[in-house]
Amino acid sequence: MLPLPVSFSSASPRRDSLRRHPGGSRHYRSTRDVLLTRARVTNLGFLLLAAFAALSFLVNLAWYFSAPDGKGAYDGVYSPPRALWATVARESVLEDIDHLIMVPGHAIWKGTNLEARFDEDQWVLEPYQRGGGRVAAFIQHIIAGAELAQQDEHSLLVFSGGQTRESSTTTEAESYMRLAHISSLLPTAPSSPTSSHPSRPRLRATTEDYALDSYQNLLFSIARFHEYTGRYPARITVIGYEMKRRRFTELHRAALRWPETRFEYIGIDADGDAEAQGGKSAQEGELQNGYLPYTQDMYGCHGTLLEKRRFRNPSLRFHSYYTSAPELVSLFNWCPGRAEGGQTTIFPGPLPWDHLH
Template identity: 60%
Template sequence: MLPAPVSFSKHRRIFRRNLPASPRRTFDILLTQARVTNLGLILLSCFAAFSFLYNLSHYLSHPREPLHSSPISIASTLSRPRAIQNLTHLIVVPGHSIWKGSNSHLMRNEDEWILEPYQKKGGRVSAFISHISRGAELALNDEHSLLVFSGGQTRSESTTTEAESYLRLALSSNFLQTLPIDPPSHQTHPTALPFQRATSENHALDSFQNLLFSIARFHEYTGRWPEHITVVGYEMKRRRFEELHREALRWPASRFTYVGIDGKWEGTVAQKGEFQNGYNPYTQDMYGCHSGLLFKRRSRNPFSRFHSYYTSSPELRPLFDWCPDVWTRLFKGPLPWDALRRS
């Protein structure tokens, strides 16, 4: 250790002689060989204690939001009628294409749809319309149901989503019957109430996400989880939904219904394609997050969209992110519908 400068030593001795006995001893301790370290420790300790007490008082005086609540700025924009909050039955209609038309009388014209080459001239459009109309019929017959059309912005040729186009077709074709109400005094023609028990899920990129994201959308729309699920889709995809997607989500079989409707000209070629390109790949990759199934999702997301359900359904975050190294390993974490499996 270097000696202290002479001028400093002199002033220190003078200052020390002028101190009373007790403070003089404290002063001697602080100015021993480790005087800087000792003084620094005291100052740091005082600062740490002050900081701890300040932060503790601030934390206790500002109650925190529950872990699984939406941010206040978002929650304040939500208005759910009591009838919507009491819904228990989720009806899912997965999308397969985008209806780009506006005249429902032309809805069976293939030129009104954005179709992949394999979807043309095989009665696929008629099957899409049957799915939409059957889903609407089920919703109209069950006042406790919410109809969710599911499908993302999958085609670069269109800025709309599969789900939005299905819902638009259902409304314009009057598959979802509206209720006439008396017109306001300044109008001469009656108007109609919109059908509130139908909505779109605008992010799904494949059949697994159709099911998972529709559950999340149900929760986002109603504020609760469904108690029963009905899926309306191709009959040839029944096994994919019942045996694989439902099981991957651990949704109880007793609370799951599948309504299968194939196109008039669907045959063995289509069924073989479903097995090779759908069912079989999912038996090897239950959550569709590896290899070929992941490539499909990327190819169906030309606008780089991602879903909102991390915020509106944070209880499902671990499931959203589940992508096991062992591709067939099921998710084992807690799920909001675990109690349904025991009932």
């Protein structure tokens, strides 16, 4: 209850409440009248505050949904923590790197003996990956990626693939990198004179340890390139199965709106795989289980393709790129459905490579 005016605390409320109108007539205002008058002022203030709160809520709601729908600016939405970057020291030799060479993983090498690298028992394989020279193809992908990176001093070699098998504690990417390292294949760059370890060369190779499918192999490798070098690539070369060429060049590249003129795919199948007994069945499997599903779900975030990601993530891991590649946050979140025009609707928001031609 609101307090009464000071004038009503006197012993003669009737005299104090007596008022004259301009015409000379007397009018007595009761306590009830005064209370109602003050209440109207209070209600007005309440309405103003409520309107301001509603406006603030709508503005914040619009900002919140601006990132997922891909139409909002990405700058400053996710600011990397200062304490995180305090542990990262990029050397000047990385400043001229602009070519991403990506090798997607398909299995996990668990061996340590280089001589036994072709032994299928030294790999964590799915049943359909046994036989047909699949292991030899994996090794050829690693060698081709490393050789190409050796030839281009402006390139960064990225092995991509997560911890996809419940029976292994390592990632596809790490096992590929380990095999390349033991084979003395990894490209290096001279150490910067200002480096704390001037005699130690800087590797031009790294791993991307979170991808769960081919779309994520490409997207996450771009993010890892940025995490490693501080910039986004100007060119991309992917080295993988020949039968997956169309999936990468026609679908994944298009989903990311990456310029076709700055994208190259090098396809390497196992020796004689096209003529091998399982060659045609492998190509049919790629068509039915890879290419066609992505034509209906460009970003792999619905139905069967989403279930594959869940199945390949038994250790419940998730990536760090929301922090290290904040410009891609909206793209990471893009999962078009009926509201956006269908599951094949291309991401419409700004991307760091929009300026490339």
